[in-house]
Amino acid sequence: MEKRVALITGANRGIGFAAAKQLLGLGYQVLLSGRDPEAVERAAAEIGAVPLVLDVTRAEAAEAAVRFVKERFGRLDALVNNAGVLLDEGVRGLEVPVEAVARTFEVNVYGALRLAQAFAPMMVAQRYGRIVNVSSIMGSLAHAGSGYLAYRSSKAALNMVTRVLAAELEGTGVLVNAVHPGWVRTRMGGPAAPLSPEEGARVLVWAATLPEDGPTGGFFEGEGKPLSW
Template sequence: MITEPRIVVVTGANRGIGREVARQCASRGNTVLLGARDLAAGERAARELQPSVRGRIRGVRLDVTDTAALAALAADVDVTEGRVDVLVNNAAVHYDTWQSAVDVDLAVVREAIETNVLGSWQATLAFLPLLRRSAHPRVVMVSSEAGSLASMGAGPPAYQVSKAALNALTRTLAGNLRRDRVLVNAVCPGWVATDMGGPGGRDVADGAASVMHAVDLPDDGPTGTFTRDGRPVPW
Protein backbone atom coordinates (compact mmCIF):
# COMPACT_ATOMS: atom_id res chain seq x y z
CA MET A 1 0.00 0.00 0.00
CA ILE A 2 1.21 3.51 -0.84
CA THR A 3 1.55 5.43 2.42
CA GLU A 4 2.35 9.02 1.39
CA PRO A 5 -0.64 11.39 1.08
CA ARG A 6 -2.28 11.37 -2.32
CA ILE A 7 -4.62 13.59 -4.31
CA VAL A 8 -7.76 11.61 -5.13
CA VAL A 9 -10.65 12.63 -7.40
CA VAL A 10 -13.90 10.68 -7.05
CA THR A 11 -16.80 11.23 -9.45
CA GLY A 12 -20.41 10.78 -8.37
CA ALA A 13 -19.30 10.98 -4.74
CA ASN A 14 -22.03 12.85 -2.88
CA ARG A 15 -23.78 9.56 -2.00
CA GLY A 16 -23.52 5.79 -2.12
CA ILE A 17 -20.32 3.99 -3.05
CA GLY A 18 -18.60 7.16 -4.25
CA ARG A 19 -19.16 8.93 -0.95
CA GLU A 20 -17.82 5.93 0.99
CA VAL A 21 -14.77 5.66 -1.28
CA ALA A 22 -14.12 9.35 -0.62
CA ARG A 23 -14.42 8.75 3.12
CA GLN A 24 -12.11 5.75 3.10
CA CYS A 25 -9.51 7.61 1.03
CA ALA A 26 -9.63 10.66 3.30
CA SER A 27 -9.49 8.51 6.44
CA ARG A 28 -5.97 7.52 5.34
CA GLY A 29 -4.82 11.12 5.23
CA ASN A 30 -5.34 11.74 1.52
CA THR A 31 -6.76 14.89 -0.02
CA VAL A 32 -10.06 14.03 -1.70
CA LEU A 33 -11.92 16.06 -4.28
CA LEU A 34 -15.48 14.85 -3.81
CA GLY A 35 -17.18 15.30 -7.15
CA ALA A 36 -20.90 15.91 -7.61
CA ARG A 37 -23.04 17.33 -10.40
CA ASP A 38 -24.71 19.55 -7.81
CA LEU A 39 -22.01 21.59 -6.08
CA ALA A 40 -24.17 22.18 -3.01
CA ALA A 41 -24.66 18.42 -2.58
CA GLY A 42 -20.94 17.81 -2.93
CA GLU A 43 -20.04 20.50 -0.43
CA ARG A 44 -22.63 19.20 2.03
CA ALA A 45 -21.23 15.66 1.79
CA ALA A 46 -17.71 16.99 2.30
CA ARG A 47 -18.76 18.93 5.40
CA GLU A 48 -20.48 15.87 6.84
CA LEU A 49 -17.48 13.60 6.28
CA GLN A 50 -14.67 15.98 7.22
CA PRO A 51 -14.87 15.69 11.04
CA SER A 52 -14.37 11.91 10.95
CA VAL A 53 -11.29 11.73 8.67
CA ARG A 54 -7.60 12.68 8.85
CA GLY A 55 -7.30 14.01 5.32
CA ARG A 56 -8.93 16.97 3.62
CA ILE A 57 -12.17 16.63 1.65
CA ARG A 58 -13.30 19.33 -0.77
CA GLY A 59 -16.62 19.22 -2.55
CA VAL A 60 -16.32 20.18 -6.23
CA ARG A 61 -18.73 20.44 -9.13
CA LEU A 62 -17.95 17.52 -11.39
CA ASP A 63 -20.36 16.60 -14.18
CA VAL A 64 -18.73 13.94 -16.31
CA THR A 65 -20.99 14.81 -19.26
CA ASP A 66 -19.86 18.47 -19.31
CA THR A 67 -16.50 18.72 -21.07
CA ALA A 68 -16.13 22.45 -20.41
CA ALA A 69 -16.77 21.98 -16.69
CA LEU A 70 -14.30 19.08 -16.58
CA ALA A 71 -11.64 21.24 -18.21
CA ALA A 72 -12.32 24.06 -15.76
CA LEU A 73 -12.06 21.72 -12.78
CA ALA A 74 -8.83 20.19 -14.07
CA ALA A 75 -7.39 23.70 -14.45
CA ASP A 76 -8.42 24.51 -10.87
CA VAL A 77 -6.85 21.29 -9.55
CA ASP A 78 -3.69 22.11 -11.47
CA VAL A 79 -3.41 25.35 -9.51
CA THR A 80 -4.55 24.11 -6.09
CA GLU A 81 -3.02 20.62 -5.98
CA GLY A 82 -0.56 20.39 -8.86
CA ARG A 83 -1.29 16.76 -9.70
CA VAL A 84 -3.82 13.92 -9.38
CA ASP A 85 -2.69 10.55 -8.05
CA VAL A 86 -5.96 8.62 -8.25
CA LEU A 87 -9.09 9.08 -10.36
CA VAL A 88 -12.08 6.96 -9.35
CA ASN A 89 -14.67 6.98 -12.13
CA ASN A 90 -17.75 6.13 -10.08
CA ALA A 91 -20.50 8.30 -11.60
CA ALA A 92 -23.21 6.17 -13.22
CA VAL A 93 -26.91 6.27 -14.10
CA HIS A 94 -29.81 3.99 -15.00
CA TYR A 95 -29.98 0.59 -13.38
CA ASP A 96 -32.93 0.05 -15.71
CA THR A 97 -34.58 -3.09 -14.37
CA TRP A 98 -37.96 -1.84 -15.62
CA GLN A 99 -37.13 -2.53 -19.29
CA SER A 100 -35.65 -5.18 -21.57
CA ALA A 101 -33.55 -5.03 -24.73
CA VAL A 102 -36.61 -5.83 -26.87
CA ASP A 103 -38.87 -3.27 -25.21
CA VAL A 104 -36.48 -0.43 -24.50
CA ASP A 105 -36.39 3.34 -24.45
CA LEU A 106 -33.22 4.03 -26.40
CA ALA A 107 -33.06 7.53 -24.93
CA VAL A 108 -32.33 5.85 -21.58
CA VAL A 109 -29.60 3.77 -23.22
CA ARG A 110 -28.03 6.89 -24.73
CA GLU A 111 -28.04 8.62 -21.35
CA ALA A 112 -26.39 5.60 -19.75
CA ILE A 113 -23.69 5.45 -22.39
CA GLU A 114 -23.13 9.20 -22.13
CA THR A 115 -22.48 9.02 -18.39
CA ASN A 116 -21.25 5.50 -17.70
CA VAL A 117 -18.87 5.20 -20.66
CA LEU A 118 -18.18 8.54 -22.32
CA GLY A 119 -18.31 10.35 -18.98
CA SER A 120 -15.60 8.11 -17.56
CA TRP A 121 -13.61 8.53 -20.76
CA GLN A 122 -13.93 12.31 -20.71
CA ALA A 123 -13.02 12.54 -17.03
CA THR A 124 -9.93 10.41 -17.60
CA LEU A 125 -8.80 12.58 -20.51
CA ALA A 126 -9.41 15.77 -18.53
CA PHE A 127 -7.26 14.65 -15.60
CA LEU A 128 -4.68 12.68 -17.57
CA PRO A 129 -2.08 15.49 -17.72
CA LEU A 130 -2.29 15.74 -13.91
CA LEU A 131 -2.17 11.96 -13.49
CA ARG A 132 1.01 11.86 -15.56
CA ARG A 133 2.65 14.11 -12.94
CA SER A 134 2.00 11.55 -10.22
CA ALA A 135 4.60 9.08 -9.01
CA HIS A 136 1.83 6.49 -8.49
CA PRO A 137 -1.00 7.20 -10.98
CA ARG A 138 -4.17 5.10 -10.78
CA VAL A 139 -7.48 5.14 -12.68
CA VAL A 140 -10.26 2.99 -11.23
CA MET A 141 -13.44 2.30 -13.20
CA VAL A 142 -16.35 1.33 -10.95
CA SER A 143 -18.00 -1.29 -13.12
CA SER A 144 -20.30 -4.25 -12.46
CA GLU A 145 -20.44 -7.96 -13.11
CA ALA A 146 -23.63 -7.06 -15.01
CA GLY A 147 -21.20 -5.97 -17.74
CA SER A 148 -19.44 -9.34 -17.87
CA LEU A 149 -19.94 -10.98 -21.27
CA ALA A 150 -19.15 -14.35 -19.70
CA SER A 151 -22.35 -14.33 -17.64
CA MET A 152 -24.51 -11.79 -19.47
CA GLY A 153 -28.05 -12.61 -20.45
CA ALA A 154 -31.37 -10.85 -20.06
CA GLY A 155 -31.03 -7.94 -17.68
CA PRO A 156 -31.16 -4.15 -17.37
CA PRO A 157 -30.14 -3.31 -20.95
CA ALA A 158 -28.80 0.24 -20.65
CA TYR A 159 -26.86 -0.58 -17.52
CA GLN A 160 -25.25 -3.84 -18.55
CA VAL A 161 -24.40 -2.78 -22.10
CA SER A 162 -22.84 0.46 -20.84
CA LYS A 163 -20.85 -1.42 -18.18
CA ALA A 164 -19.60 -3.89 -20.79
CA ALA A 165 -18.42 -0.91 -22.84
CA LEU A 166 -16.78 0.56 -19.73
CA ASN A 167 -14.87 -2.70 -19.29
CA ALA A 168 -13.68 -2.48 -22.90
CA LEU A 169 -12.60 1.11 -22.27
CA THR A 170 -10.64 -0.07 -19.23
CA ARG A 171 -8.68 -2.57 -21.30
CA THR A 172 -8.06 -0.04 -24.08
CA LEU A 173 -6.85 2.73 -21.78
CA ALA A 174 -4.71 0.29 -19.80
CA GLY A 175 -2.94 -0.70 -22.99
CA ASN A 176 -2.39 2.89 -24.09
CA LEU A 177 -1.24 4.13 -20.67
CA ARG A 178 1.02 1.24 -19.70
CA ARG A 179 4.07 3.15 -20.95
CA ASP A 180 3.08 6.09 -18.72
CA ARG A 181 2.91 3.83 -15.62
CA VAL A 182 -0.80 4.61 -15.18
CA LEU A 183 -2.59 1.55 -13.80
CA VAL A 184 -6.15 1.37 -15.15
CA ASN A 185 -8.44 -1.25 -13.64
CA ALA A 186 -12.16 -2.02 -13.43
CA VAL A 187 -13.81 -3.05 -10.18
CA CYS A 188 -17.16 -4.63 -9.38
CA PRO A 189 -18.16 -3.53 -5.87
CA GLY A 190 -20.84 -6.21 -5.76
CA TRP A 191 -24.53 -5.68 -5.15
CA VAL A 192 -24.50 -2.84 -2.65
CA ALA A 193 -27.42 -1.39 -0.70
CA THR A 194 -27.48 2.12 -2.22
CA ASP A 195 -30.05 4.35 -3.91
CA MET A 196 -29.16 2.69 -7.23
CA GLY A 197 -28.67 -0.87 -5.96
CA GLY A 198 -31.73 -0.89 -3.72
CA PRO A 199 -32.17 -2.70 -0.39
CA GLY A 200 -30.78 -6.12 0.43
CA GLY A 201 -27.24 -5.74 -0.86
CA ARG A 202 -23.93 -5.76 0.97
CA ASP A 203 -22.92 -2.86 3.17
CA VAL A 204 -21.63 0.18 1.30
CA ALA A 205 -18.35 0.02 3.24
CA ASP A 206 -17.70 -3.46 1.83
CA GLY A 207 -18.46 -2.33 -1.71
CA ALA A 208 -16.13 0.64 -1.34
CA ALA A 209 -13.41 -1.63 0.09
CA SER A 210 -13.54 -3.58 -3.18
CA VAL A 211 -12.83 -0.33 -5.04
CA MET A 212 -10.03 0.55 -2.61
CA HIS A 213 -8.19 -2.62 -3.58
CA ALA A 214 -7.53 -1.07 -7.00
CA VAL A 215 -6.84 2.37 -5.51
CA ASP A 216 -4.09 0.85 -3.33
CA LEU A 217 -2.32 -1.32 -5.91
CA PRO A 218 1.48 -1.12 -5.70
CA ASP A 219 3.49 0.32 -8.57
CA ASP A 220 4.23 -3.18 -9.88
CA GLY A 221 0.56 -4.15 -9.62
CA PRO A 222 -1.59 -5.26 -12.53
CA THR A 223 -3.32 -3.07 -15.09
CA GLY A 224 -6.28 -3.84 -17.32
CA THR A 225 -7.95 -6.14 -14.78
CA PHE A 226 -11.55 -6.66 -13.64
CA THR A 227 -11.92 -7.66 -9.99
CA ARG A 228 -14.27 -7.83 -7.03
CA ASP A 229 -12.73 -7.85 -3.56
CA GLY A 230 -9.33 -8.26 -5.21
CA ARG A 231 -10.31 -11.43 -7.07
CA PRO A 232 -10.74 -11.68 -10.87
CA VAL A 233 -14.21 -11.34 -12.41
CA PRO A 234 -14.63 -12.96 -15.86
CA TRP A 235 -14.75 -10.41 -18.66
Protein backbone atom coordinates in the same frame (compact mmCIF):
# COMPACT_ATOMS: atom_id res chain seq x y z
CA MET B 1 5.97 13.01 1.19
CA GLU B 2 3.08 15.25 0.23
CA LYS B 3 -0.39 13.82 0.73
CA ARG B 4 -1.74 11.94 -2.24
CA VAL B 5 -4.79 13.42 -3.97
CA ALA B 6 -7.87 11.51 -5.13
CA LEU B 7 -10.92 12.66 -7.09
CA ILE B 8 -14.11 10.62 -6.89
CA THR B 9 -17.11 11.27 -9.13
CA GLY B 10 -20.67 10.82 -7.88
CA ALA B 11 -19.33 10.80 -4.33
CA ASN B 12 -22.10 12.74 -2.57
CA ARG B 13 -23.78 9.46 -1.63
CA GLY B 14 -23.58 5.70 -1.96
CA ILE B 15 -20.41 3.79 -2.75
CA GLY B 16 -18.53 6.90 -3.85
CA PHE B 17 -19.15 8.61 -0.50
CA ALA B 18 -17.93 5.52 1.37
CA ALA B 19 -14.81 5.40 -0.81
CA ALA B 20 -14.17 9.07 -0.04
CA LYS B 21 -14.28 8.37 3.70
CA GLN B 22 -11.91 5.41 3.33
CA LEU B 23 -9.37 7.33 1.25
CA LEU B 24 -9.45 10.19 3.78
CA GLY B 25 -8.75 7.58 6.45
CA LEU B 26 -5.67 6.51 4.49
CA GLY B 27 -4.38 10.08 4.55
CA TYR B 28 -5.45 11.13 1.06
CA GLN B 29 -6.75 14.56 0.22
CA VAL B 30 -10.10 13.82 -1.35
CA LEU B 31 -12.00 15.81 -3.92
CA LEU B 32 -15.59 14.78 -3.38
CA SER B 33 -17.42 15.55 -6.60
CA GLY B 34 -21.00 15.35 -7.79
CA ARG B 35 -23.49 17.18 -9.97
CA ASP B 36 -25.70 18.76 -7.28
CA PRO B 37 -23.87 21.68 -5.57
CA GLU B 38 -25.81 21.47 -2.30
CA ALA B 39 -25.40 17.70 -1.97
CA VAL B 40 -21.69 17.95 -2.75
CA GLU B 41 -21.14 20.75 -0.24
CA ARG B 42 -23.00 18.89 2.50
CA ALA B 43 -21.28 15.54 1.92
CA ALA B 44 -17.81 17.07 1.70
CA ALA B 45 -18.32 19.11 4.89
CA GLU B 46 -19.51 16.01 6.74
CA ILE B 47 -16.21 14.18 6.24
CA GLY B 48 -13.68 16.95 5.64
CA ALA B 49 -13.25 16.46 1.89
CA VAL B 50 -12.82 19.17 -0.73
CA PRO B 51 -16.10 19.76 -2.60
CA LEU B 52 -16.09 19.91 -6.38
CA VAL B 53 -19.19 20.36 -8.52
CA LEU B 54 -18.71 18.11 -11.52
CA ASP B 55 -21.42 16.81 -13.81
CA VAL B 56 -19.59 14.16 -15.80
CA THR B 57 -21.88 14.61 -18.81
CA ARG B 58 -20.56 18.14 -19.42
CA ALA B 59 -17.43 18.17 -21.54
CA GLU B 60 -16.24 21.52 -20.19
CA ALA B 61 -16.59 20.26 -16.60
CA ALA B 62 -13.69 17.84 -17.05
CA GLU B 63 -11.41 20.64 -18.25
CA ALA B 64 -12.53 22.87 -15.38
CA ALA B 65 -11.78 20.03 -12.94
CA VAL B 66 -8.25 19.67 -14.34
CA ARG B 67 -7.66 23.43 -13.93
CA PHE B 68 -9.00 23.33 -10.35
CA VAL B 69 -6.86 20.33 -9.40
CA LYS B 70 -3.73 21.85 -10.96
CA GLU B 71 -4.18 25.14 -9.13
CA ARG B 72 -5.17 23.66 -5.79
CA PHE B 73 -2.94 20.56 -5.57
CA GLY B 74 -0.63 20.48 -8.59
CA ARG B 75 -1.28 16.74 -8.99
CA LEU B 76 -3.87 14.00 -9.06
CA ASP B 77 -2.90 10.53 -7.90
CA ALA B 78 -6.19 8.68 -8.19
CA LEU B 79 -9.25 9.22 -10.35
CA VAL B 80 -12.24 7.12 -9.31
CA ASN B 81 -14.90 7.13 -12.04
CA ASN B 82 -17.76 6.12 -9.78
CA ALA B 83 -20.69 8.25 -11.05
CA GLY B 84 -23.27 6.01 -12.63
CA VAL B 85 -26.94 5.69 -13.54
CA LEU B 86 -29.24 2.72 -13.98
CA LEU B 87 -32.18 3.84 -16.10
CA ASP B 88 -33.65 0.59 -17.38
CA GLU B 89 -34.59 -1.40 -14.29
CA GLY B 90 -37.45 -3.76 -15.10
CA VAL B 91 -37.47 -2.94 -18.83
CA ARG B 92 -36.70 -5.54 -21.45
CA GLY B 93 -33.96 -4.91 -23.97
CA LEU B 94 -36.54 -5.44 -26.67
CA GLU B 95 -38.44 -2.41 -25.43
CA VAL B 96 -35.91 -0.07 -23.84
CA PRO B 97 -35.98 3.36 -25.53
CA VAL B 98 -32.71 3.84 -27.38
CA GLU B 99 -32.69 7.35 -25.93
CA ALA B 100 -32.40 5.81 -22.43
CA VAL B 101 -29.47 3.72 -23.64
CA ALA B 102 -27.78 6.88 -24.92
CA ARG B 103 -28.39 8.75 -21.63
CA THR B 104 -26.89 5.82 -19.74
CA PHE B 105 -23.80 5.87 -21.94
CA GLU B 106 -23.44 9.63 -21.42
CA VAL B 107 -22.80 9.13 -17.70
CA ASN B 108 -21.40 5.61 -17.39
CA VAL B 109 -19.10 5.57 -20.41
CA TYR B 110 -18.46 9.01 -21.90
CA GLY B 111 -18.30 10.67 -18.48
CA ALA B 112 -15.61 8.27 -17.29
CA LEU B 113 -13.72 8.46 -20.58
CA ARG B 114 -13.79 12.26 -20.61
CA LEU B 115 -12.26 12.46 -17.14
CA ALA B 116 -9.65 9.78 -17.85
CA GLN B 117 -8.59 11.60 -21.01
CA ALA B 118 -8.48 14.92 -19.17
CA PHE B 119 -6.38 13.70 -16.23
CA ALA B 120 -4.11 11.13 -17.90
CA PRO B 121 -1.55 13.68 -19.18
CA MET B 122 -1.01 15.00 -15.63
CA MET B 123 -0.60 11.47 -14.30
CA VAL B 124 1.82 10.49 -17.07
CA ALA B 125 3.88 13.64 -16.43
CA GLN B 126 4.21 12.77 -12.72
CA ARG B 127 4.76 9.07 -13.63
CA TYR B 128 2.10 7.98 -11.16
CA GLY B 129 -1.63 7.52 -11.44
CA ARG B 130 -4.46 5.15 -10.63
CA ILE B 131 -7.64 5.25 -12.69
CA VAL B 132 -10.51 3.22 -11.29
CA ASN B 133 -13.55 2.64 -13.46
CA VAL B 134 -16.46 1.51 -11.34
CA SER B 135 -18.03 -1.13 -13.50
CA SER B 136 -20.35 -4.00 -12.62
CA ILE B 137 -20.65 -7.71 -13.06
CA MET B 138 -23.73 -6.69 -15.07
CA GLY B 139 -21.27 -5.55 -17.74
CA SER B 140 -19.64 -8.96 -17.98
CA LEU B 141 -20.34 -10.71 -21.28
CA ALA B 142 -19.64 -14.01 -19.54
CA HIS B 143 -22.42 -13.35 -16.99
CA ALA B 144 -24.92 -11.67 -19.35
CA GLY B 145 -28.63 -12.45 -19.28
CA SER B 146 -31.89 -10.73 -20.11
CA GLY B 147 -32.84 -7.17 -19.19
CA TYR B 148 -30.82 -4.13 -18.13
CA LEU B 149 -29.61 -3.74 -21.72
CA ALA B 150 -28.64 -0.07 -21.31
CA TYR B 151 -26.84 -0.57 -18.01
CA ARG B 152 -25.13 -3.82 -18.99
CA SER B 153 -23.97 -2.45 -22.35
CA SER B 154 -22.62 0.71 -20.73
CA LYS B 155 -20.55 -1.24 -18.22
CA ALA B 156 -19.29 -3.60 -20.95
CA ALA B 157 -18.21 -0.52 -22.91
CA LEU B 158 -16.57 0.91 -19.78
CA ASN B 159 -14.65 -2.34 -19.44
CA MET B 160 -13.34 -1.93 -22.99
CA VAL B 161 -12.40 1.69 -22.27
CA THR B 162 -10.44 0.31 -19.32
CA ARG B 163 -8.56 -2.20 -21.49
CA VAL B 164 -7.67 0.28 -24.22
CA LEU B 165 -6.51 3.03 -21.85
CA ALA B 166 -4.52 0.53 -19.77
CA ALA B 167 -2.73 -0.69 -22.91
CA GLU B 168 -1.98 2.85 -24.05
CA LEU B 169 -0.69 3.82 -20.58
CA GLU B 170 1.42 0.68 -20.09
CA GLY B 171 4.82 1.54 -18.61
CA THR B 172 3.90 5.12 -17.68
CA GLY B 173 3.21 4.47 -14.00
CA VAL B 174 -0.53 4.89 -14.59
CA LEU B 175 -2.61 1.81 -13.78
CA VAL B 176 -6.17 1.54 -15.09
CA ASN B 177 -8.62 -1.05 -13.78
CA ALA B 178 -12.33 -1.81 -13.74
CA VAL B 179 -13.94 -2.93 -10.48
CA HIS B 180 -17.23 -4.46 -9.40
CA PRO B 181 -18.23 -3.40 -5.87
CA GLY B 182 -20.70 -6.25 -5.40
CA TRP B 183 -24.43 -5.77 -4.83
CA VAL B 184 -24.56 -2.82 -2.46
CA ARG B 185 -27.31 -1.12 -0.41
CA THR B 186 -27.51 2.27 -2.11
CA ARG B 187 -30.23 4.13 -3.96
CA MET B 188 -29.17 2.15 -7.03
CA GLY B 189 -28.66 -1.21 -5.34
CA GLY B 190 -31.81 -1.03 -3.17
CA PRO B 191 -32.40 -2.11 0.44
CA ALA B 192 -32.17 -5.89 -0.21
CA ALA B 193 -28.52 -5.83 -1.26
CA PRO B 194 -26.20 -7.81 1.02
CA LEU B 195 -23.29 -5.35 1.17
CA SER B 196 -22.98 -2.00 2.95
CA PRO B 197 -21.55 0.95 0.99
CA GLU B 198 -18.40 0.63 3.12
CA GLU B 199 -17.95 -3.01 2.05
CA GLY B 200 -18.66 -2.17 -1.59
CA ALA B 201 -16.16 0.70 -1.57
CA ARG B 202 -13.24 -1.49 -0.54
CA VAL B 203 -12.39 -2.65 -4.04
CA LEU B 204 -12.46 0.96 -5.31
CA VAL B 205 -9.98 1.95 -2.62
CA TRP B 206 -7.85 -1.13 -3.31
CA ALA B 207 -7.58 -0.20 -7.01
CA ALA B 208 -7.01 3.49 -6.22
CA THR B 209 -4.05 2.69 -3.97
CA LEU B 210 -2.32 -0.12 -5.88
CA PRO B 211 1.44 -0.45 -5.45
CA GLU B 212 3.85 0.21 -8.35
CA ASP B 213 3.75 -3.44 -9.41
CA GLY B 214 -0.05 -3.62 -9.18
CA PRO B 215 -2.20 -4.91 -12.04
CA THR B 216 -3.46 -2.82 -14.94
CA GLY B 217 -6.18 -3.53 -17.51
CA GLY B 218 -7.99 -5.89 -15.12
CA PHE B 219 -11.55 -6.41 -13.91
CA PHE B 220 -11.79 -7.12 -10.19
CA GLU B 221 -14.22 -7.65 -7.34
CA GLY B 222 -13.56 -7.81 -3.62
CA GLU B 223 -10.01 -6.72 -2.98
CA GLY B 224 -8.34 -7.96 -6.12
CA LYS B 225 -10.23 -11.08 -7.11
CA PRO B 226 -10.33 -11.21 -10.95
CA LEU B 227 -13.73 -11.33 -12.66
CA SER B 228 -14.33 -12.77 -16.11
CA TRP B 229 -15.07 -10.20 -18.82
